[in-house]
Amino acid sequence: MFDNRYGTGQSTLDGVIRATNVLLAGKTIVVAGYGWCSRGIALRAQGMGGNVIVTEVDPLKALEAVMDGYRVMPMTEAACLGDIFITATGDINVLDERHFGSMKDGALIANSGHFNVEINIPQLAAMSQDAPRKVREFVDQYTLKSGKHINLLGEGRLINLAAAEGHPASVMDMSFANQSLSAMYMAQNAKSLKPDVYTVPEEIDKEVARLKLAAMNVNIDVLTPEQEKYLASWEEGT
Numbered sequence: 001m002f003d004n005r006y007g008t009g010q011s012t013l014d015g016v017i018r019a020t021n022v023l024l025a026g027k028t029i030v031v032a033g034y035g036w037c038s039r040g041i042a043l044r045a046q047g048m049g050g051n052v053i054v055t056e057v058d059p060l061k062a063l064e065a066v067m068d069g070y071r072v073m074p075m076t077e078a079a080c081l082g083d084i085f086i087t088a089t090g091d092i093n094v095l096d097e098r099h100f101g102s103m104k105d106g107a108l109i110a111n112s113g114h115f116n117v118e119i120n121i122p123q124l125a126a127m128s129q130d131a132p133r134k135v136r137e138f139v140d141q142y143t144l145k146s147g148k149h150i151n152l153l154g155e156g157r158l159i160n161l162a163a164a165e166g167h168p169a170s171v172m173d174m175s176f177a178n179q180s181l182s183a184m185y186m187a188q189n190a191k192s193l194k195p196d197v198y199t200v201p202e203e204i205d206k207e208v209a210r211l212k213l214a215a216m217n218v219n220i221d222v223l224t225p226e227q228e229k230y231l232a233s234w235e236e237g238t
Contacts, residue, residue, distance in 0.1 A: 034061040124152065139153055140152045
């Protein structure tokens with residue numbers, strides 16, 4: 001999940017900034033969902049001075065977001081508070097009619113998950129006075145019948161690809177290395193593997209991490225034989 005958390009987290013905000021030149025510091029940024037992509041977005045947005053609100057449907061993820069220091073509430077409540085909205089849920093109509101009408105004048109809405117269906121664009125168009133006006137290369141401004149303006153970024157498509165360059169190569173290298181080593185593992189163990197979906201073996205993940213750390217010139221500790229023996233035993237502890 002490194003490319004989701006760190007790659008999407010950085011490249012999403014890169015896309016929003018390139019599209020709008022908005023200052024994130026001091027803005028209320030609503031992140032829909034708290035999966036790995038959303039966690040990265042929320043983390044980076046907070047790091048750049050944004051006041052982050054997370055919306056969720058899963059109580060466990062919502063609780064994690066609360067304990068990570070974010071405000072958590074339904075999107076219907078967040079709609080009137082947010083300056084910037086970023087969806088990353090994998091579902092449809094995460095931003096919908098009941099949200100558009102409550103948003104601030106000039107709100108920015110973007111998507112960084114799934115396809116261009118997380119924002120209900122047809123409904124946004126139906127609520128507008130006329131066709132959207134392109135105010136910047138990646139910004140379509142919809143004027144609602146109420147007179148408020150909502151700015152859709154990147155036509156609702158993945159904003160980190162529509163308006164930026166996607167994930168940096170230095171995070172995707174780990175994902176591709178993982179895929180390559182997993183393909184090698186399947187080829188080498190094909191006779192013993194039954195048709196099924198398998199979790200990537202832990203040793204592959206650790207090998208990719210080891211190689212990445214070496215490339216970054218980062219060293220870590222190594223357990224002594226005594227420590228390894230202790231961890232494998234049940235002789236002490238509560």
